[in-house]
Structures are given as C-alpha cells and as structure tokens.
Amino acid sequence: MFSCLEVASEKRSNKSEDEEIVHQLNAxxxxxxxxxxxxxxxxxALLRSIQQKEGLEADIIKQISEDAAGMLRLASMQLQYWNTLKTEEHIRSQLRRVPPSLEMLYKEIYDKISANQGNNSQRVARNTVCLLLHLKENLLPAEFIKLVQESSAHLNTNAILDICCNLVVLDKTLxxxxxxxxxxxxxxxxxPDLWEHKSHSIVAAITxxxxDIAKRSEWLKKYTKEPTNTIGDYIAxxxxxxxxxxxxxxxxxSSFLKEAIALASRQDLSEFRADEQVLFLKRADCRPRVPxxxxxxxxxxFNACAIGFSEILEAFIINIKNLEDRSPDxxxxxxxxxxxxxxxxxxxxxxxxxxxxxFKEALTKDNLIQLAFHSISHGNYPVLKLLLTKRLCHVTEGMLLQAVNVYDTRKTSGSD
Incomplete structure (x- = not known):
C-alpha cells in the first residue's frame, strides 16, 4: 500500500514517528x-483580511505555543489550520477553544478542504490524496499535477499545496x-471514503x-535501467x-464501470503489464492481444477476461443466455x-x-470454448468456473494441456 520512495523518505527524515511529532521546543x-x-x-496567508494584526498575532503565538506543549508537528499543523480561518470572529473563537489533538486537527483541516472549496478543488484534493496513498512509483511533479487536475485549468505546485492545506508537501530533495x-x-x-478499494478505483479512473494522450519515455524502447517517471510509463x-x-x-x-469498459473495449491491451510482481517488461509479461x-x-x-473484469463478462453472458432460454441457471x-x-x-x-x-449471435459454442482457453491463459478462474458450471462449454484435452503449459511457463519465469 505504501509508496516505496515516499516511505523511504519519511523513514529517513524521522526514525520513528515519536521523534518528529514529540520534538521538544525547550531549547x-x-x-x-x-x-x-x-x-x-x-x-x-494568515490574518490577510484583518486590520489590527499585531494583537491577534501575539495571541496566536501564545495560544499555539501553549497548546503544542513542545510538539513541533502539532505546532506546525495548528499553524496550517489557522491559515484556513478568514474572519476575526472565527479566529477569536478559536482562541477560546480547547486545543485539538493532531488527529482532530487533520480532521478539521480535511473537513474544511471538503466544505469550503469548489467541486473542482475538492476533486483535486481527493485525487492527490488517493495517488499518494497508492502510487507504485513516484511521478515527477509536473506529471503528478497533470493526473490530479480535473479540468483544462493549468495548476501549479503552489495551487496543489494550497488546495491540500499543506497536508501534502513537495519534497525538494526527491x-x-x-x-x-x-x-x-x-x-x-x-x-471510510478513502478505503483501499475506493481509492484504487479513483486512481484507476484518473489514469x-x-x-490515449500520455507520452511514453524512450527508455522502454531502449531497455535502459531507469524510467523518467512519465504518466505514459506509469499507465503501462x-x-x-x-x-x-x-x-x-x-x-x-458508474464512473468506474465506464472506465473499466473503456479499457476492455480497446483494440490492443498488449502494452499493459499484467503481473505487478515483475520488475521489467518482457513480451511474456504483457497482456497478449486477443487471438x-x-x-x-x-x-x-476477451479483454475483460484478460484484465480481470470477470463481473463484466458474467453480467453480459448470463443476461444474454437468460434472454435466450429463461433457464434458472x-x-x-x-x-x-x-x-x-x-x-x-x-x-x-x-x-x-x-x-x-x-454480440448475441457471436456467443457460439466454439467462441465460448475459445474464451475458456483465454481464461486459462490469464489465470481468470472465475470466468472458467462460470463457463463450466453453467455448462456453456465442456473440459477438453486441449484445456488441460493449456493449463499445464501456463503453470509451467509461470513457474519457470518466476511469475508464480
């Protein structure tokens, strides 16, 4: 789940969470x-619309220093939270509040991101968080920004940081x-809104x-060692x-279904890597073309079978067969x-x-047998189970040989 470079950076900058959160300010x-x-x-960024800044500034410094009790991270996040307060009334009411915990501060900042910004900014913030939760390889900042923005408006780094209220930062070292x-x-x-399945679906949809427009770097063609971290490379x-x-x-x-069907309807899927365990592209590691x-x-x-969308395949086959014979099966x-x-x-x-x-006319016995072979090749056993248990095709000697060949190929290539 953790992005490798991100976790390495965070572990390097703080050997343990306590060492950074509970950093004493006594010195x-x-x-x-x-x-x-x-x-x-x-x-x-702070007290922008306030006329008499000096008195409030001193009060804020005193309040945060007392509330943070020497914790650098809590002090920093409280400052970010104060940045979201725009009126003197809100600021003075905050001065009278019980100091929130770090998690409460995160929640209040996140609630303000969700409530006080336009729909486009909310989606940018959501996309940014989901990408950072699940990116398998870090992208260059310019490429990252292209992914998270929802419209043709050209955002920059500062816009991303402002939208996310600095819960996200740009690591200038990496x-x-x-x-x-x-x-x-x-x-x-x-x-709950960002649990694994939901946030992965958001990442899949935005990529x-x-x-069809993301550029690929030349490194894939030359088989050099390092990628340039472009969107095109990441998609592949x-x-x-x-x-x-x-x-x-x-x-x-429906938005995720639309993206899934758009992918499964493509002419050729061979450019996409199938096995996330393989660290480099080989012909055997790509989704082969439809026979x-x-x-x-x-x-x-066939494409839905190859990339694991068995529910799409099941829905279409069962619906069409139901229309044909109304069988309880x-x-x-x-x-x-x-x-x-x-x-x-x-x-x-x-x-x-x-x-x-x-489409209905094409669902012949021979084509369903071919689909069974395809499901074996790609390890999509829910599809194979559907075809066999619904008696849409029968097991043949060729299928058994195909299964053995696939197993041997994966075993010898280290993919299984």
Whole structure:
C-alpha cells in the first residue's frame, strides 16, 4: 500500500514517528512558532483580511505555543489550520477553544478542504490524496499535477499545496509530492471514503483519462535501467494493478464501470503489464492481444477476461443466455442487471461498432470454448468456473494441456 520512495523518505527524515511529532521546543522556546507565524502573516496567508494584526498575532503565538506543549508537528499543523480561518470572529473563537489533538486537527483541516472549496478543488484534493496513498512509483511533479487536475485549468505546485492545506508537501530533495508526515498518511488511510478499494478505483479512473494522450519515455524502447517517471510509463506498468485492487465493480459506481469498459473495449491491451510482481517488461509479461481468429464482437469479453473484469463478462453472458432460454441457471443478480444495463449504454458511447444483436449471435459454442482457453491463459478462474458450471462449454484435452503449459511457463519465469 505504501509508496516505496515516499516511505523511504519519511523513514529517513524521522526514525520513528515519536521523534518528529514529540520534538521538544525547550531549547528554543516559542522561536519556531514566532518565526513561522510572522512569516505567514507577512506572506498574507494568515490574518490577510484583518486590520489590527499585531494583537491577534501575539495571541496566536501564545495560544499555539501553549497548546503544542513542545510538539513541533502539532505546532506546525495548528499553524496550517489557522491559515484556513478568514474572519476575526472565527479566529477569536478559536482562541477560546480547547486545543485539538493532531488527529482532530487533520480532521478539521480535511473537513474544511471538503466544505469550503469548489467541486473542482475538492476533486483535486481527493485525487492527490488517493495517488499518494497508492502510487507504485513516484511521478515527477509536473506529471503528478497533470493526473490530479480535473479540468483544462493549468495548476501549479503552489495551487496543489494550497488546495491540500499543506497536508501534502513537495519534497525538494526527491523532487516528488508526499504527505507532510507519516501521521497524515495514517489519518487518510482510516477515512471510510478513502478505503483501499475506493481509492484504487479513483486512481484507476484518473489514469484512464490519460491513456490515449500520455507520452511514453524512450527508455522502454531502449531497455535502459531507469524510467523518467512519465504518466505514459506509469499507465503501462500499473494501470491493471490499480484496476485489480479496486475490487469488484458494484453499483452505483458508474464512473468506474465506464472506465473499466473503456479499457476492455480497446483494440490492443498488449502494452499493459499484467503481473505487478515483475520488475521489467518482457513480451511474456504483457497482456497478449486477443487471438487473431476471435470474433470482433466479443473483444470486450476477451479483454475483460484478460484484465480481470470477470463481473463484466458474467453480467453480459448470463443476461444474454437468460434472454435466450429463461433457464434458472441464468438468473441475474441485481448488480449483474445494473452492469449489463449501464454497460450496454457505455459501449454505445465508446464504440460505434457495438451491436447487441451481433454480440448475441457471436456467443457460439466454439467462441465460448475459445474464451475458456483465454481464461486459462490469464489465470481468470472465475470466468472458467462460470463457463463450466453453467455448462456453456465442456473440459477438453486441449484445456488441460493449456493449463499445464501456463503453470509451467509461470513457474519457470518466476511469475508464480
């Protein structure tokens, strides 16, 4: 779950959480709070609209110094929280409050991010947090910003930091965005809105938006050692990984379903790495193309099988078979009905060639057997189980040989 470079940076800068959070200010009483407060006032980040700044500035310095009780991280986060207060009334009411804990401060700052900004800024903040929670490789700042922004508006580093109220920082040593502290990461990981499946689906969706426009670096072609951390490289390596960890597609997440179907409808998936355990690209590690003799109307099913969207495949096959014979074996669940209904609408949007009648006609016994072989090749056993238990095809000697060959190939290549 943790980004390797980010965790390494955070561990290097603080050997333990306590060493940074409980950093005593006794050696220089109030100097940190005084200097930071005055700097923020001078920059206009704090007390910007207040006429009589001097008295409030002194009160804030005194309050934060007392509340932080020598904890540098708590003092720093309290200053960031005070930056979000705009009126003198709010500031004076805060001076009378019981000092919040670090986690309470994180929550109050996050609530203000969610409530006081426009929808676009809220999505930028959400995207930023989700990326930092789950990026497998750190991106260059310029590439990171391209991913998180929701519109054509060109954001810069300062805009990202302001939107996130400095819960996120730019690490100038590593030249990457990261959380301000490990405790900030831990806070976000506990939020129900950002639990693993949900946040991975957000990462998958925002990277999908760049799938046809992101540039790839030349290193993949030359097989050099280091990537340049572009969006295109990241998509090729980790897009399927994020889709997998997003879990099953469940209603009402139509945006994620749309991105999943858009990916499964593509002409060629061989550029995407299949196995996140493999550290470099080889032909055997990429998703192979749909077999040459595959009916074009079934490309969605074969690609969905290859990249693990078994629920899409199940919904389409069971729905169509249910329409054909009304067998109890093909009763749709509520979620499968939703996937099929929404999925057909999405397919008509993303593919001008999609025709449901042709799709139904293509579901022949031979094509379903070919789909079973495809599921074996990609280790998609839910699909194979569906085909066999619903008696849509039978086990053949060729399937058994295919399974043995796949197992041997993965074992000898170290992929399993």
């Amino acid at each position: 220089f009483p109030n100097s940190f709070v005084e200097s930071e407060t005055r700097k923020l006032v001078k920059q206009g 030249n990457v965005f990261r959380f301000a502290h490990l405790s900030a990461r831990e806070f976000f990981e506990k939020l 999908m938006k760049h799938i 390596f980790w897009l399927v990984y994020h889709f997998h960890l997003a879990g099953r597609i469940e209603q009402p997440d 040459n003799n595959t009916n074009e109307n079934l490309r969605l099913l 093909f009763q749709l669940s509520e979620n499968q009905s939703w996937i099929f209904s929404e999925g057909t609408k999405i397919l008509k949007e993303v593919s001008n060639d999609f025709n449901l009648v042709h």
